[in-house]
Amino acid sequence: MTRPYITVSALTKYIQRKFQADPYLKSVVVKGEVSNVNYHTSGTLYVTLKDDDASIRVIMFQRDVKRLAFEIENGMSVYIEGFVDVYERFGAYQLYAQSITPDGVGALHVAYEQLVQKLKAEGLFDPSHKRTLPAYPQVIGVVTSRTGAVIRDIVTTVHRRYPLAQVVLFEATVQGERAAPSIVQAIERAERANVDVLIVGRGGGSIEDLWAFNEEVVARALFHCSIPTISAVGHETDTTIADFVADLRAPTPTAAAEMSVPSSVELLDRVKQLERALTYAQRSKIERLRAQIERFTQSVVLTDPLRMHRPHQERLNEMTDRLMRTMRERTDEKRRQLVDETSRLQLVHPRHKVELATRRLQSVTEQMTWIVQTSIGQKKREAGHLVRLLSTLNPLHVIERGFxxxxxxxxxxxxxxxxxxxxxxxxAMKDGKMRATVTSVEKEGNES
Structure with missing residues (x-):
């Protein structure tokens, strides 16, 4: 007699129908610790959820994984919402997850912290990558919504502080699922437009409202942007990942506008300061030159020009005396020689000796005369040169000019x-003299 039996498949299907018929197992929330995290190439997530006494295999399909705001990691304590069913092939019951939330903190907060650590490790927050804003920008780009108050506040502030700058809006969706790609596209358009500074921001809101500025694609677009950027998201207490990546973080959009342009009032004050400094420097230079001119006018060269030529006059007089003394000495010497020769001739009477002596005397006389005349002519030329030099310095010549x-x-x-x-x-005047009586004497600065 054959014993009654059922197949493994039939038993498994029976158990599966029991699970599917139980309304409690159709929607359950299970708390536990995540382990054995495995992201399959198909996009399906496989994990094990456990506590101190038991464990269960968890599966989340790709469509639900895409809705996760954070990345599942081993050791995380989570709440998993889904349904329980039997996987026929292995005869095991599994939890099919539809949503996963962290235990203790929100999913967005976990996602935020994970992305901050990731981008920080890659160096996107490094201060060495921060660029300096241009001192005098001409075009200010703004990535924000067209209808919000942000663009109005920025335009008003920029025109008030620095009317020379132009504000260009690069419209973007700043909230919702389409916000992140819209912001990235607006940043790319701004780069092609060659603006000088780019403000990326929006008004305040909840973390969900501001979440587009925590997206990785927006952070990387800001990091790779060739334009100096200012993040102006929400209020002063709101902090997004865009604030860490941008070159400068402003607490509000209005503050971003003030940071992007200089104050025309401050610039005018600076110009006035420079003008005063330049005026002071020019006056100081003029005073130095005036003092220098005063020293020159009081120098000996201008106050007593004859003083410079007195040594030359003395030198001329000395040379003239020396010339005359030399001429007298040489003349006396020749005269003595002549007397000596005459005496010798008188002692030697014969005619030929007389004639010989006479010729010698004549020769000596001519030689002496030539030497004397030559010397005198040279000295006269030297004296004439010195006389002409003195003549140019003669104060009488000044008189001839009307003094x-x-x-x-x-x-x-x-x-x-x-x-x-x-x-x-x-x-004394150039054509005569006249007499005058002193009626008063006036010194410089005094009168008598």
Whole structure:
């Protein structure tokens, strides 16, 4: 007699129908620790959920994995919502996950922290990559919504502070699933437009509202942007990943506008300061030149020009005396020689000796005469040169140009200290002299 039996497949299907018929197992939330995390190439996520006493295999298909805001890691404590069913091939029951949330903190917070650590490790937050904003930008690009208050606040602030700058809007969706790619496209359009500074931002909101600025694609677009960027997302208390990546972070969009352009009032003040400094420098230079000119006018060269030529006059007089002395000495010497020769001739009477002596005397006389005349001519030329040199310095030549030369007795008056009231002076002019009586004496800065 054959014993009754059922097949493995039939038993498995029976158990599966029991699971599927149980309403409690159709939607359960299970808490546990994640292990054996495996992302399959198909996009399906396989994990093991366990506690101290048991474990269960968990499967999440690709369509649900895509909705996860964070990456599942081993050791995480999570809540998994889904349904329980039997996998026929292995005869094992499994939890088919439809959503996963972290235990203790929100999914968005976990995703935020994970992406921050990832981008920080890659160096996207490194200060060495930060660029300096241009001092005087001409075009300010703004990536934000066209309808929000952000663009109005930025335009108003820029035009108030620096009217020379132009504000160009690169419209983007800043909230929702389409926001991240829209922001990336707007940044790319701004790069092609060659703006000088790019402000990327929006107004305040919840973490979900601002989440587009925490997306990895937006962070990488900001990092690779060739334009200096300012992040202006939400309020001062809001911090997004875009704030870490951008070259500068502004607490509000209005503050971003103030950071992007200089203040025209401050620039005008700076120009006035430079103008005052330049004026002071020019005045100081003029005063130095005036003092230098004053020193030159009081120098000996201008106040007493004859003083420079007095040594030459003395040298000329010395040379003239030496010339005359030399001429007298040589003349006396020749005269003595002549007397000696005459005496010798008188002692030697014969005619031929007389004639011989006479010829010698004549020759010597001619030689002496030539030497004397030559020497005198040379000295005269030297003396004439010196006389002409002195003539150019002669104060009488100054008189010929319309000036007068005052004398008190035989002395030339060079200072008011040499005369007193009532003195009679002689004024030498180019065509004569005239006499004058001193009625008053005035010194520079005083009067008597």
């Amino acid at each position: 007068t030369l005052p004398y008190k007795g035989e002395n030339v008056i060079t200072s008011v200290e040499q005369v007193d009231q009532g003195d009679e002076l002689v004024l």
